[in-house]
Amino acid sequence: MVIENVKPKFWVEKERLNSKIVDCLTVILRTSGCYWAKKNGCLMCNYIADAYPSTYDELVNQIEFAMSNKNFQILKIFTSGSFFDTKEVPEGFREYVYSKAYELGIKKLIVESRPEFITSKIVDELSALKFEVEVGIGLETANDFVREYCINKGFKFKDFERAAKLLKGKARVKAYLLLKPPFLSEREAIEDAINSTLKIKNLVDVVSLNPTNVQSKTYIEKLWKLKLYRPPWLWSVIEVLKQVSKEVDIISDPVAAGKIRGPHNCGRCDKDVAKAIKEFSLHKDISVLDVECECKALWEKILELEDYSRIPLVK
Ligand code: SF4
Numbered sequence: 001m002v003i004e005n006v007k008p009k010f011w012v013e014k015e016r017l018n019s020k021i022v023d024c025l026t027v028i029l030r031t032s033g034c035y036w037a038k039k040n041g042c043l044m045c046n047y048i049a050d051a052y053p054s055t056y057d058e059l060v061n062q063i064e065f066a067m068s069n070k071n072f073q074i075l076k077i078f079t080s081g082s083f084f085d086t087k088e089v090p091e092g093f094r095e096y097v098y099s100k101a102y103e104l105g106i107k108k109l110i111v112e113s114r115p116e117f118i119t120s121k122i123v124d125e126l127s128a129l130k131f132e133v134e135v136g137i138g139l140e141t142a143n144d145f146v147r148e149y150c151i152n153k154g155f156k157f158k159d160f161e162r163a164a165k166l167l168k169g170k171a172r173v174k175a176y177l178l179l180k181p182p183f184l185s186e187r188e189a190i191e192d193a194i195n196s197t198l199k200i201k202n203l204v205d206v207v208s209l210n211p212t213n214v215q216s217k218t219y220i221e222k223l224w225k226l227k228l229y230r231p232p233w234l235w236s237v238i239e240v241l242k243q244v245s246k247e248v249d250i251i252s253d254p255v256a257a258g259k260i261r262g263p264h265n266c267g268r269c270d271k272d273v274a275k276a277i278k279e280f281s282l283h284k285d286i287s288v289l290d291v292e293c294e295c296k297a298l299w300e301k302i303l304e305l306e307d308y309s310r311i312p313l314v315k
């Protein structure tokens with residue numbers, strides 16, 4: 001069999017493991033891609049552009065390549081889809097990942113999946129492992145209306161709830177929440193993220209707040225090009241973190257922070273504000289979020305006035 005020399009994306013970064021900061025290897029494997037993206041797809045996502053139908057051997061190759069000569073205690077295996085979907089990740093590959101992680105003595109494995117692939121069989125499989133497993137699920141919002149009409153996610157809150165309850169106590173549950181789906185004002189987006197966090201706080205172990213970035217060839221990009229969408233302000237990320245950090249373990253690692261297509265402020269403070277958000281996520285010290293810039297007053301005005309010019313989408 002010919003094995004294509006397909007390379008995954010990978011990098012080592014710092015992550016929190018209980019109270020320690022350790023090295024984490026993140027590997028984004030090239031798989032055939034998320035089935036939902038092929039069928040319909042979420043309005044902000046174009047991960048499918050990187051899809052490649054890797055065989056079992058090609059996936060093993062990608063992992064071996066990414067892992068060579070590296071030390072890490074946490075391993076994140078992302079597929080830009082669902083690790084537990086056997087149409088995307090060939091049968092047997094999960095077992096290979098588990099045995100590799102065991103052999104390397106890693107402390108924690110993090111994977112991602114849509115809720116429909118989380119079954120009792122999968123949960124039994126995870127409970128038998130000798131290291132901690134965390135499963136990330138892209139809930140995006142706890143509001144079914146916003147998830148359906150502003151994101152086109154293709155599942156309901158009850159689907160997430162079922163999966164989270166199955167996993168709870170057997171594996172760690174991480175929910176991804178999307179800060180500022182299209183069609184929400186800045187204020188509505190903040191409220192949606194806060195309400196969603198509070199609604200799921202007893203179902204999850206950690207919330208990852210993902211401010212929207214404008215990926216190419218997406219529906220959101222069309223809106224953005226027509227000036228009908230602006231990615232969230234970094235002040236909004238800080239606002240959500242401050243409001244809910246006492247209630248739940250919450251982290252955020254904004255992608256493309258400070259860039260025009262990513263969450264941004266005025267341009268002058270973006271670097272410092274993004275750094276503060278990362279510092280908070282790593283060390284859990286709320287005081288690092290006390291950053292200031294003149295543009296904060298403009299953001300406050302937007303929260304106050306933006307809704308007057310439009311019909312509120314969410315009551
Ligand atoms: S956001 Fe997730 S579920 Fe939606 S299309 Fe992209 S990979 Fe699939």
Ligand SMILES: [Zn+2]
Nearest residue numbers: 266269293295
């Ligand atoms: Zn600023």
